[in-house]
Amino acid sequence: MISSYNDLIQASRQQSEPQRLLFVFCRAELPDEASAMERAAFERGEGGALTPVICVDKNPEEASDFAALVEESRSTGQDWDLVFVGAMSGRGGVSPSSDEAQQPLTMMVESIRLGNIGQFLPLNSAGEAVALA
Template identity: 55%
Template structure:
């Protein structure tokens, strides 16, 4: 199944044979250090820039409902973000992984994103639409 939005992601996660815990890294678009005029112009048009991890969290499927709820919850942190990257962590067939078990994979996810390695993650905008980041 092609995942076109956050709703599709949740539906696909619910279909998996093993219980899932979803890992979220919220990232903020920023200008790179020492941007040139072209980079600054593209960024002002809403293009380009660098995505910097700003906040991360893990959730079981029972803790998730829709994108607007996720956005509302993130607002309470006071941390601004533009794109959320998501990965799934499968459980043991009976229960999803615990938050403690998700700590290492979530940290690896943050590190991968800091290095610009985004290919293993789904990305969504604040409206819940899948984003293809080139």
């Protein structure tokens, strides 16, 4: 069971093939047509729509420290609330390249935009796994 970013990094290092991690940082936003009830829930930290604002791929060694990943993301000037993480397995002992990760990363962004998030690990800004309803 992965409950934190550290768990994720450990699990990625235990896989039989080298991994490439895919990160999509998202901001929670309230849609313009939101009802008063939806606005109240959003102000309590519930609901809203997730909008991807940053995406990047890294191998586990490049992203071993969550605080450094957060700092790098903040340097873009984009605020975010959740980061979704996916992974790609290498082949024959070779990690996928950043070029090979571009199409899966684009597909991941589109899946999140469409609300299809079940196959990704959502983490808060502290690196803790969160359950989304």
